[in-house]
Amino acid sequence: MxxxxxxxxxxxxxxxxxxxxxxxxxxxxxxxxxxxxxxxxxxxxxxxxxxxxxxxxxxxxxxxxxxxxxxxxxxxxxxxxxxxxxxxxxxxxxxxxxxxxxxxxxxxxxxxxxxxxxxxxxxxxxxxxxxxxxxxxxxxxxxxxxxxxxxxxxxxxxxxxxxxxxxxxxxxxxxxxxxxxxxxxxxxxxxxxxxxxxxxxxxxxxxxxxxxxxxxxxxxxxxxxxxxxxxxxxxxxxxxxxxxxxxxxxxxxxxxxxxxxxxxxxxxxxxxxxxxxxxxxxxxxxxxxxxxxxxxxxxxxxxxxxxxxxxxxxxxxxxxxxxxxxxxxxxxxxxxxxxxxxxxxxxxxxxxxxxxxxxxxxxxxxxxxxxxxxxxxxxxxxxxxxxxxxxxxxxxxxxxxxxxxxxxxxxxFGGKFDAQYVEFAGLGNFLRAHGVSSDQQFMVNDSPGFTLSTGYSSIQMTSGSLSDALSAMKRYQIHYLIVASDHTPEFDDCYTSLCQDPSLSYWGQFEKSKIYQVTLP
Structure with a gap:
């Protein structure tokens, strides 16, 4: 050529x-x-x-x-x-x-x-x-x-x-x-x-x-x-x-x-x-x-x-x-x-x-x-x-x-590619509208995407057991847990019904994501 x-x-x-x-x-x-x-x-x-x-x-x-x-x-x-x-x-x-x-x-x-x-x-x-x-x-x-x-x-x-x-x-x-x-x-x-x-x-x-x-x-x-x-x-x-x-x-x-x-x-x-x-x-x-x-x-x-x-x-x-x-x-x-x-x-x-x-x-x-x-x-x-x-x-x-x-x-097409990040952006607006301050920290699946879309700091959902996840939340001073449809298996109960652990209190829901407030000693 x-x-x-x-x-x-x-x-x-x-x-x-x-x-x-x-x-x-x-x-x-x-x-x-x-x-x-x-x-x-x-x-x-x-x-x-x-x-x-x-x-x-x-x-x-x-x-x-x-x-x-x-x-x-x-x-x-x-x-x-x-x-x-x-x-x-x-x-x-x-x-x-x-x-x-x-x-x-x-x-x-x-x-x-x-x-x-x-x-x-x-x-x-x-x-x-x-x-x-x-x-x-x-x-x-x-x-x-x-x-x-x-x-x-x-x-x-x-x-x-x-x-x-x-x-x-x-x-x-x-x-x-x-x-x-x-x-x-x-x-x-x-x-x-x-x-x-x-x-x-x-x-x-x-x-x-x-x-x-x-x-x-x-x-x-x-x-x-x-x-x-x-x-x-x-x-x-x-x-x-x-x-x-x-x-x-x-x-x-x-x-x-x-x-x-x-x-x-x-x-x-x-x-x-x-x-x-x-x-x-x-x-x-x-x-x-x-x-x-x-x-x-x-x-x-x-x-x-x-x-x-x-x-x-x-x-x-x-x-x-x-x-x-x-x-x-x-x-x-x-x-x-x-x-x-x-x-x-x-x-x-x-x-x-x-x-x-x-x-x-x-x-x-x-x-x-x-x-x-x-x-x-x-x-x-x-x-x-x-x-x-x-x-x-x-x-x-x-x-x-x-x-x-x-x-x-x-x-x-049909918004499939952008769907999760559009939902994250909406979730961020929802949290701010309900008084969640910018210094609050979250556990969520896809922590980079969540932080990019919302501005909130976050850690990744752990794999293993719920007790391991709670240990991670305590160590990194996490205030909220978000359980969406793409959660890891140990959070199945938190998604299909409600978390039974006393450290996790149901706070609200945005679209298909359930939000729990974390209370750890």
Whole structure:
């Protein structure tokens, strides 16, 4: 493609994402609410604290809580930059740079595709897939790690393509340093981003036959230095605050026996003994189910079901290329991590989030696999290959647009996407109208979303037992409990009827949410 065509592609993509973004008025779910609210905190110069607690893994001492003990900070920093630019805390300001980044995705996809083909129709098809991006379309313009990981992953693969084809040492040094920087940014985006530093070492190992071992080790050291330069402010902050490079509780997810252990209180119960108490059968079965679920995510989300066979065929045809071997090795490593080590995080969106880093390369592969497969079938069935490609190709692209639109509509139309946050905002108005002062603190499900929408500080509903929840309320000086339809199981009685515990007095109801006043000694 020419430079003018790339600019046009970016502008068309930008218009598409701007229009789509108007259909989402709120963050819609906890992750995006967290990053949006923390963007506000950073923009206000208070990025070191969170006015909520959403997980107890780091054993937070008080409310407000020290920030970024579980999720990484870069997404919130990008959200903050938009707020600073517009001098506004609006949701549009928070997502402004995410919209700009989303428009880059088709451009980066075509740049990757050009390393495999210069056929215009294949490049246009890759761009089309990246614009009508299936399940990703709902999330790319939101303050979440999806678009950052997708863009950084595409840059990473572009650098690798150059590295694998580059023989001039001065340029190799630049590529290696850039890979270290991108890997550092990916780690600042997601905790599993550290895999991409390992990926740099893997890529250099794949090139071991083209240069002396000493030179490869030197390049690995350079990549590590570049990565460390990006991460050093984060590590220094952690050392100053937590006296270690990683926040406390970072290892506790190894001992989960279910996803709700993320909200366990106290977190000290998450031990090796707790993990072993689940029994070998459950632990093995959960990991097998996670592996199958993550495979389904690749087929259904990355491949949008209809494209998955052609994506696989395209990868097979290009299997001798180092970049494809690298893709498969890294995908296997991620699947291992998200299925066998962290299975519960993997099946609850972790693998989906992380998969976005691979997506641009896959969109570049799909048209190649599709064309090769249809041509082969056409010869076997004695069809006219060119006519078959035009007819079936256009049909599949239209089907892609329809599937993407259908999924987006199912998530957003009729106010579904914004419903919980609109209800939270109404609940906040209800509480203020009934004399609840701004210094009162709440326990609620989705504490980041509640605090973002109402301004009240809050802690997350705990998992385990009601007595554990009461202990958390006492420790963090909680005044009210809100039990909505998405409550955790220990609050079933409080939702279907009334809490029987004397510490919880029924205070009122807003729509489907019951409100209890907390009285603890």
């Amino acid at each position: 020419s430079r003018r065509q790339y600019v046009l592609l970016y502008l068309v993509s930008l218009l598409f994402w701007l229009l789509l973004s108007t259909l989402q008025k709120t963050p819609g779910y906890m992750d995006a609410a967290y990053y949006t609210l923390m963007g506000r905190q950073i923009a206000a110069g208070q990025g070191g604290i969170e006015p909520f607690i959403w997980t107890y893994l780091a054993n937070p001492a008080q409310l407000p809580n020290l920030s970024f003990t579980y999720w990484m900070p870069l997404t919130s920093v990008i959200a903050a930059l938009g707020m600073i630019l517009f001098h506004s805390q609006s949701f549009f300001a928070a997502r402004f740079f995410f919209i700009l980044l989303a428009a880059l995705i088709p451009v980066l996809t075509v740049l990757i595709a050009e390393h495999f083909t210069h056929e215009h129709i294949y490049l246009v098809s890759s761009a089309f897939l990246a614009v009508f991006s299936g399940f990703f379309a709902v999330y790319f313009t939101l303050p979440d790690s999806f678009v950052l990981y997708c863009v950084l992953g595409a840059l990473y693969f572009l650098l690798l393509l150059s590295l694998f084809s580059q023989s001039a040492q001065p340029k190799i040094i630049g590529r290696v340093l850039a890979l270290g920087i991108v890997a550092g940014l990916m780690h600042l985006t997601r905790a599993d981003g550290i895999l991409w530093l390992l990926g740099v070492f893997l890529a250099l190992w794949m090139l071991r036959q083209t240069r002396p071992i000493g030179q490869s080790l030197l390049f690995a050291g350079m990549a590590l230095v570049a990565y460390a330069a990006v991460l050093s402010p984060w590590f220094i902050r952690n050392l100053l605050v937590f006296h270690w490079v990683f926040p406390p509780g970072s290892n506790l997810s190894l001992f989960f026996t279910g996803y709700n252990d993320l909200f366990a209180y106290p977190s000290e119960k998450l031990t090796l003994a707790h993990w072993l108490s689940a029994g070998a059968a459950k632990l093995i079965l959960d990991r097998l189910q996670a592996l199958l679920s993550n495979l389904g995510t690749w087929v259904g989300i990355a491949g949008l079901v209809i494209w998955a066979p052609f994506a696989g065929y395209g990868l097979w045809l290009q299997r001798k290329q180092k970049i494809i071997q690298f893709y498969l090795l890294m995908l296997g490593l991620l699947a291992f991590l998200m299925s066998l080590v962290f299975p519960y995080a993997g099946v609850h969106g972790g693998f989906f989030h992380s998969l976005s880093a691979f997506q641009c390369l896959l969109w570049a592969m799909i048209p190649l696999g599709f064309a090769a497969a249809i041509t082969r079938i056409a010869h076997w069935r004695r069809w006219k290959p060119e006519r078959s490609l035009r007819l079936l190709g256009s049909t599949f692209l239209v089907l892609t647009a329809l599937l993407s639109a259908g999924f987006f509509a199912s998530k957003t």
